[in-house]
Amino acid sequence: MAADSLSNGATHGTTNGNTNGTNGNASPASPRKANKPHHAGSPYQSVGDFLSNTDNFHIIESTLREGEQFANAFFDTETKIKIATALSDFGVEYIELTSPAASEQSRKDCEAICKLGLKSKILTHVRCTMEDAKLAVETGVDGVDVVIGTSKQLREHSHGKDMAYITKTAIEVIEYVKSQGREVRFSSEDSFRSDLVDLLSLYKAVDAVGVHRVGVADTVGCATPRQVYDLVRTLRGVVSCDIETHFHNDTGCAIANAYAALEAGATHIDTSVLGIGERNGITPLGGLLARMIVGSHDYVTSRYKLHKLKEIEDLVAEAVEINVPFNNPITGFCAFTHKAGIHAKAILNMPSTYEIINPADFGMNRYVHFASRLTGWNAIKSRVEQLGLSMTDDQVKEVTQKIKAMADIRPLAIDDTDSIIRSYHLELQNGVQSLEPSLVAAA
Numbered sequence: 001m002a003a004d005s006l007s008n009g010a011t012h013g014t015t016n017g018n019t020n021g022t023n024g025n026a027s028p029a030s031p032r033k034a035n036k037p038h039h040a041g042s043p044y045q046s047v048g049d050f051l052s053n054t055d056n057f058h059i060i061e062s063t064l065r066e067g068e069q070f071a072n073a074f075f076d077t078e079t080k081i082k083i084a085t086a087l088s089d090f091g092v093e094y095i096e097l098t099s100p101a102a103s104e105q106s107r108k109d110c111e112a113i114c115k116l117g118l119k120s121k122i123l124t125h126v127r128c129t130m131e132d133a134k135l136a137v138e139t140g141v142d143g144v145d146v147v148i149g150t151s152k153q154l155r156e157h158s159h160g161k162d163m164a165y166i167t168k169t170a171i172e173v174i175e176y177v178k179s180q181g182r183e184v185r186f187s188s189e190d191s192f193r194s195d196l197v198d199l200l201s202l203y204k205a206v207d208a209v210g211v212h213r214v215g216v217a218d219t220v221g222c223a224t225p226r227q228v229y230d231l232v233r234t235l236r237g238v239v240s241c242d243i244e245t246h247f248h249n250d251t252g253c254a255i256a257n258a259y260a261a262l263e264a265g266a267t268h269i270d271t272s273v274l275g276i277g278e279r280n281g282i283t284p285l286g287g288l289l290a291r292m293i294v295g296s297h298d299y300v301t302s303r304y305k306l307h308k309l310k311e312i313e314d315l316v317a318e319a320v321e322i323n324v325p326f327n328n329p330i331t332g333f334c335a336f337t338h339k340a341g342i343h344a345k346a347i348l349n350m351p352s353t354y355e356i357i358n359p360a361d362f363g364m365n366r367y368v369h370f371a372s373r374l375t376g377w378n379a380i381k382s383r384v385e386q387l388g389l390s391m392t393d394d395q396v397k398e399v400t401q402k403i404k405a406m407a408d409i410r411p412l413a414i415d416d417t418d419s420i421i422r423s424y425h426l427e428l429q430n431g432v433q434s435l436e437p438s439l440v441a442a443a
Contacts, residue, residue: 042196042197042200043197044196044197044200044234044237044238051236051265052262052263052264052265053262053265053266053267054259054262054263054292054295054296055295055296055299056267056299057262057266057267057268057269057292058093058094058267058268058269059092059093059094059268059269059271059285059288060092060093060094060095060096060123060244060268060269060270060271061087061092061094061095061096061120061271061272061273061285062096062125062246062270062271062272062277062282063083063087063271063272063273063276063285063316064080064083064084064095064096064097064098064113065096065097065098065099065124065125066096066246066270066272066276066277066278066281066282067272067273067276067277067281067316067320068098069277069278070276070277070278070281070320072320072321072322073276073319073320075319077105077108077109077112079319080097080109080112080113081112081113081116082315083273083312083315083316083319084113084116084118084120084122085116085118086308086311086312086315087120087273087312088116088118088119088120089119089305089308090304090305090308090309090312091119091303091304091305092120092271092285092304093120093121094120094121094122094123094143094268095113095118095120095121095122095123096123096124096125096145096270097109097110097113097122097123097124097125097141098110098124098125099124099125099126099127099132099136100124100126100135100136100138100139101126101127101131101132101135101136107135107139110122110124110136110139110140110141111139111140114139114140114141115140121142121143121183122140122141122142122143123141123142123143123144123145123183123185124136124139124141124144124145125145125147126144126145126146126147127146127147127148128146128147128148128166128169128170128173128186129169129173130169130172130173130176133146133173133176133177134176136177137177137180137182141182142182142183143182143183143184143185143212144177144182144183144184144185145184145185145187145215146170146173146174146177146184146185146186146187147186147187147188147189147215147217148161148166148169148170148188148189149188149189149190149219150163150166150188150189150190150191150194150198150199150202151189151190151191151193151194152193152194152195153190153193154189154190163198163201163202166202167201167202167205167206170186170202170205170206171205171206171209173186174186174206174209174210174211175209178209178210183212183213184211184212184213185211185212185213185214185215185244186203186206186211186213186214186215187214187215187216187217187244187246188202188203188215188216188217189217189219190217190219190220191216191217191218191219191231192218192222192223192227192228192231193220193222196231196234200234200235200238203235203238203239204238204239207238207239207240207241210241211241212241212242213241213242213243213244213267213268214235214239214241214242214243214244215243215244215245215246216228216231216232216235216243216244216245216246216261216266217245217246217247218245218246218247218248218257219246219248220248220250221247221248221249221250221251221253221254221279221280222250222251223247223253223257224253224257225253225256225257225259225260226260228245228247228257228260228261228264229260229261229263229264230264232245232260232261232264232265232266233264233265235265236264236265242267242268243261243265243266243267243268244266244267244268244269244270245257245258245261245266245268245269245270246270246282247261247270247282247283248277248278248279248280248281248282249275249280249281249282249283250279250280254275254281254282254283254284254287255283255284255287255288255290255291256291257283258271258283258288258291259288259291259292269283269288270282270283271283271284271285271288272284272285273285273286273312273313273315273316274286274313274316274317274322274324274325274328275287276316276320284328284329285309285312286309286313286328286329286330286331287328287329289304289306289309289330290329290330290357291329293306293357293361294356294357297361301361306361306362306363307362307363308363309330309331309362309363310330310331310362310363310364313328313331330357330359330362330364331362331364335359335364336355336359336364336365336366336367337366337367337368337369338354338366338367338368338369339369339372339374339375340374340376341374341375341376341377341378341379342376344368344369344370344375344376344378344379344382345376345378345379347366347368348368348378348379348382351366368382370382370383370403370417371403371407371412371413371414371416371417372407372412373404373407373408375400375403375404375407376400377393377396377397377400380396380399380400380403380421381393381396383417383418383421384396384399384421384425387418387421387422389421389422389425391425391428395424395428398424399420399421399424399425402420402424403417403420403421406420
């Protein structure tokens with residue numbers, strides 16, 4: 001059954017004349033009290049007062065960077081422009097692109113998107129080297145996202161650099177990017193398997209030279225929401241800059257981890273459309289917004305054109321040749337479908353009884369599934385009214401039993417159920433109280 005009319009979110013911000021996009025800096029939220037966990041032997045301790053940004057966050061949309069690492073992904077220039085334009089129109093504050101150092105075409109695509117004049121700020125994600133940083137700046141991006149692995153595993157088996165080298169190089173790269181008038185973020189890779197003191201000392205050093213954001217990355221998807229909350233809350237007491245977070249979904253925690261990060265004071269969340277990315281991806285854009293709209297409805301609906309989410313997901317799904325999962329938040333084909341009789345009755349009386357999200361906020365419809373053995377008479381009564389027929393409650397209850405009996409024999413399509421209802425109604429008009437034997441035989 002169709003529900004309420006479409007509801008459009010408002011666009012946010014205005015375009016900065018000297019850049020591709022709007023200012024993505026978060027403003028402080030009201031502090032909340034929290035207990036202080038203790039890290040034995042660490043000079044860095046969690047703060048008792050912290051900023052919860054669940055109603056004051058920014059999205060760094062990484063479909064065109066992290067998403068390009070998805071196994072099926074091949075985005076030509078035209079497709080990249082379509083996706084970038086759609087994301088900017090949707091209202092994401094930042095769009096992150098593949099490093100121009102990755103390939104010649106990646107560099108050209110980065111330059112092409114920078115010339116579009118989108119509302120979203122354009123970022124590119126590069127290694128922590130001066131060569132990559134200079135190449136990034138030359139493309140015309142608004143900001144450069146610098147990254148290097150800090151865990152023992154990555155330091156020993158990936159780049160082979162120690163923490164002293166990482167810190168020195170990070171400071172040099174950050175100062176260069178800033179000197180070119182660009183935003184700069186420094187992120188550790190594999191943050192949750194990195195030594196805590198090493199990690200926080202590095203963040204403190206880059207914060208001291210004026211980095212705009214530090215990034216925390218759960219590169220292998222090992223973190224739990226509690227671990228995320230603990231680290232981000234501790235980090236919030238170490239740095240004064242914004243905090244960006246990036247969560248992989250290997251253990252199914254990407255959305256929960258993103259929310260925990262915001263509760264602890266993070267300001268920016270990395271997402272990709274449908275969560276596509278390396279291995280099984282990162283925090284999905286739609287899934288994050290489903291989580292956020294529950295507690296921050298006005299903030300979410302005022303910043304993002306939520307009714308365009310399905311259009312964007314369909315665009316990306318087609319580009320990478322996958323189907324939108326049936327259980328996808330918001331846009332999965334049964335996301336707002338109600339089948340059980342008890343549920344249907346309550347939904348018809350008050351949708352919030354079994355819906356925490358209003359489908360109309362995303363331009364979606366709810367549907368009461370009435371063609372099954374689980375149906376209740378309230379759902380059938382609603383269908384009778386939709387068909388423009390008139391029956392008493394007792395008559396609706398009787399035809400409901402006929403539908404349930406038929407559904408015990410075989411699956412019913414909507415047309416089957418409508419046929420039973422119409423036949424029963426016709427027989428009522430003719431004074432007949434039972435279905436024709438031929439209808440049952442046809443089963």
